[in-house]
Amino acid sequence: MAEGPTINTIARHAGVSIASVSRVLNGLPTREETVRRVLRAAEELGYVPNSVARSLKSRRTNQVAFAMADIGNPVYLAMVREIQPVLRAAGYRLLLHSTDADVADELDVLRGLGERYVDGLIMIPLRVTEGHLSALAAARAPVVVIGSVPEGAGVDNVRADSRTGVRLALDHLYGLGRRRIAFVNGPADTVPGAARAAAYREALDALDLPYDEDLVEVGDFYRAEGARAVRTLLDRAGDVDALMCANDLIALGALDVLRRAGRRVPEDVAVVGMDDTDLAAVAWPSLTSVSLGSARRGRAAAELLLDRLENGKREPRVVTVEPRLAVRASTVGARAAEEYGENGAAEEAGDGGEGAREAGRAAGGEGIR
Amino acid sequence: MAEGPTINTIARHAGVSIASVSRVLNGLPTREETVRRVLRAAEELGYVPNSVARSLKSRRTNQVAFAMADIGNPVYLAMVREIQPVLRAAGYRLLLHSTDADVADELDVLRGLGERYVDGLIMIPLRVTEGHLSALAAARAPVVVIGSVPEGAGVDNVRADSRTGVRLALDHLYGLGRRRIAFVNGPADTVPGAARAAAYREALDALDLPYDEDLVEVGDFYRAEGARAVRTLLDRAGDVDALMCANDLIALGALDVLRRAGRRVPEDVAVVGMDDTDLAAVAWPSLTSVSLGSARRGRAAAELLLDRLENGKREPRVVTVEPRLAVRASTVGARAAEEYGENGAAEEAGDGGEGAREAGRAAGGEGIR
């Protein structure tokens, strides 16, 4: 932990000026002899350029931040896993912000951009308030928002399409002959909760199925509460033959409850989750789930940001990621699920997954595949 | 994205010197009137101090890095979840490095400390080579290593105790009357692989059980390969009545294979995993697993680093985290498991978990609980 050498140290050591040192270190044309002496001194002293000083001068930090509610959330995690390598390949370091679901925290992050500790930000807000819009407009660095933001917001925007996603799931269930398709949602006042509720109604309409209030139950987005909601639902509407769950955790809770109630999955009740997290493949029976493309959204966001960092003034762009349905045992049975192949999480990982897999293996930990 | 104001801008605006601006902004004694003018100007101009300039001057970045193989690995993820809030509370930002299981990358991170973009580093190396030791010795910022490092390495060190961990598991199985306890390990040339293999032999010894090569199979640390290993094992030693798996993913693979083979868990074969990841509670039957305290190790590492950052010159410290056994259905059956209560992952999260849980809920994603 010795005090590190600076270009001054090197300059003295090599008997040249700091300007020459800088030139050599930056590969600018310099006399052979000077180059040698500088490099030799740098080598001997173990010189490493100070990135803070460099940043002050260049006005670039080569750092990018990702702000989400909680890294423990598999959806955000999938994003980080894609974002990290993309940024890294472009020479950026990744900084993580957990906003703890706190709107004020999110706004702080946005204002914090003024401190210039990062060159850009990818953020996934819980909800988009007026405060967000004005903070975004005033942001002192490029921001990419994951999650819908009004057109005029002036930021790059990556969107999921839960509408189509729910539609895929209901079509699938309908195709399997299910007609009493219940919906277990999280809080309606959250962005995803609202979007998924609307999507459910629409999908029913499209299938000419009636909207039946008895078939809808709201809890939160967690397993225990999901289980409770499903119990209530079953008590109220015993003839349910399919459950559309607003995320995978709710679906896991549903599987527990159904098992205890002696209902077979999928024979008696088919179950579909949402987000297609790693858990879906681990569950038993394995869980059919709608992928909203967390990984692809993360990647898209990173790419948008990089592009914007190189190309400051271009029109804001909106990217929408197509949902996909990962069909597994909880709707078609274990046998058939194997024929479908593992078309869920595995696909998501795509090219970005390989390094990670290698990593986990050598580390003796567990990547999830 | 307008160019931000600096103390110069404010100084001109307020008609004072930059020194006065700095003083006011740092709360140093200043005349009332000056304070007012400066604050007013700062407010009007939307001044935000430039953290890069501040860092250059103060020689502190208020950033800390965490380097691990792959954030997608649940073990590391659990660590990040604990590390982040601890650092944040102390005013540090968290920077993530994925080393992709590459030793050279790890060494790069260590050397990179010379760039002074962080004040300290928490790292969890895949293995500890000579190169690591010398890089650690030469590190230009405090480092905390998670994973055993030789005494003289001169860095703070947080250790798991897989020896005791395996012992806990085997005692548990023995107590349930199991005597043919097989071991499914990952590669023996990895740190955890080697440690767990040795621990298995020792635990057998302690129980006066014979070491039987037929009961040991090595694969990697993933589910598919774990499944393969278990198949091989069952073919070779059909009388196995318990499986000790070197991590949870292997154990998940084992559950699949046993299910297909028509062996009941735990009646015919009891299964124990290791690391007690979130997946253990999701599996069916839920998985008894040895917690090596990922979350606690993360927290301990963060605390060691913070302490070291405040208190540069103290003796390196070694913290060892006690393993715990999370008993679930895969060894005692579903009924009994409920009586044990959820003594696994839930406990791990501890006080650090609440904010995260809230976060996930509002976000409509899924924290894992």
Next chain:
DNA sequence: TTGTAAGCGTTATCAA
């Protein structure tokens, strides 16, 4: 109480 000026470690301009 305030202002001037030096310095943190770079990069880049401009003469020499």
Next chain:
DNA sequence: TTGATAACGCTTACAA
């Protein structure tokens, strides 16, 4: 080709 020097935005002696 090279060196002296001025920024970058901030903190902090030191003088006034």
